[in-house]
Amino acid sequence: MANLFFVPQNIITGENALQMSLEHLKDFGKKALIVTDNMMIKLGNVKKLTDALDSISVLYTIYPGINSEPNHTMIDEGVEVYKKEGCDFLIGIGGGSPLDSMKAIGAVVANGGSITEYMGKKIDNDLPPTCAIPTTAGTGSEATKVSIINNTITNVKMLLNDPKLMARIAVIDPVFTMTAPPEVTAATGVDALTHAIEAYTSRKAFSMSDIFAKSAIKRIFENLYEVYTNGSNFDARKEMANAALEGGIAFSNASVTIVHGMSRPIGALFHVPHGLSNAMLLNVCLEFLKPGAVDRLNELAMIIGVHNQGMTTEEGADAFVKATTDLLKKLNIKTPQEFGIDKDEFFKQIPKMAEDALISGSPQNTRRIPSKDEIMTLYKKLWE
Ligand SMILES: NC(=O)c1ccc[n+]([C@@H]2O[C@H](COP(=O)([O-])OP(=O)(O)OC[C@H]3O[C@@H](n4cnc5c(N)ncnc54)[C@H](O)[C@@H]3O)[C@@H](O)[C@H]2O)c1
Ligand SMILES: [Fe+2]
Incomplete structure (x- = not known):
């Protein structure tokens, strides 16, 4: 039996991975939506990212509305911000919650509707370019074709699984995980x-x-x-x-x-x-x-x-x-x-x-x- 093996287009690992990723990010688009949580702002991780984006003159809007275990309303809001701010690509920085949310926002931006309709469905259109920067050593969401979003109407953690959800680039700098309690x-x-x-x-x-x-x-x-x-x-x-x-x-x-x-x-x-x-x-x-x-x-x-x-x-x-x-x-x-x-x-x-x-x-x-x-x-x- 044959098997198809999925990985992100590019994976950068090790110290200064973020710096190395800039060469790719500069071709991703003009304005990024940075999907994250408030802890990442507090820890200065978002600042490290925005400084790096400034250095290559890429614009960005920060959406810090994801707290642990993302739900569908956080995704709706992220989609609104993406559209209103005229973003054309996505960067997720944080644990699995911001990374999964970034993928879900990208899916809805490209395919419309509400994320609550996506469980078990095939995703038709390609997402805008996505970059995943993990700060926990856990979910592996940076390299999976999976996103998990809580539907708070049905109380179901929806498993979305589609190759189109795979981040285009995964940037794994272990330095970001040092602060995890x-x-x-x-x-x-x-x-x-x-x-x-x-x-x-x-x-x-x-x-x-x-x-x-x-x-x-x-x-x-x-x-x-x-x-x-x-x-x-x-x-x-x-x-x-x-x-x-x-x-x-x-x-x-x-x-x-x-x-x-x-x-x-x-x-x-x-x-x-x-x-x-x-x-x-x-x-x-x-x-x-x-x-x-x-x-x-x-x-x-x-x-x-x-x-x-x-x-x-x-x-x-x-x-x-x-x-x-x-x-x-x-x-x-x-x-x-x-x-x-x-x-x-x-x-x-x-x-x-x-x-x-x-x-x-x-x-x-x-x-x-x-x-x-x-x-x-x-x-x-x-x-x-
Ligand atoms: N997509 C996938 O393949 C996949 C796989 C497994 C789990 N998940 C999903 O990922 C989510 C959980 O992600 P998680 O376990 O990474 O947790 P998380 O993203 O929810 O983060 C947990 C807490 O740790 C904090 N935190 C994260 N990094 C930190 C750091 N470096 N220093 C200090 N604090 C830090 C966050 O702010 C948050 O308060 C769940 O929704 C789960 O269902 C997804
Ligand atoms: Fe898991």
């Missing part, structure tokens, strides 16, 4: 890990996606705990930025599976940050999918160095799951209860969450496909 570092890092594990154990995995998934997993096991405890370690931050990029490339091509499928409904209904809701689920989902992916999990145990000589394939798979559980513990991942979710309300929503998880299509990519009942049981397990 430990909790954000941990949650976004586990998001990247989840992308890579799910891509590697997806039914849609293939040789190219495997290369990126395995590399990401190795880097994350070697560096995530270090950046969590010692955020000023630049080399470790660099490794994590590369791992997030690789994880994004891996899952954008091979798809995510059960964890992301179950995670989006928790995010939509209880406003749990995306990385954290994945982290809450990773453990129970790995135990569930293990029987369908013993070989693959065993290989991952070898890659991260927890496969001891003489172990059976089954034992190797167990060793990988245990290593993941141990890492999650060290990162002090909150339980739903610790996050402040009301248990009764959570249980009341389980049927809707299971339904929405299946509608997204992600759980069906798992090597052990869950039924609705099994998904409901897994949600309940988060409280045990």
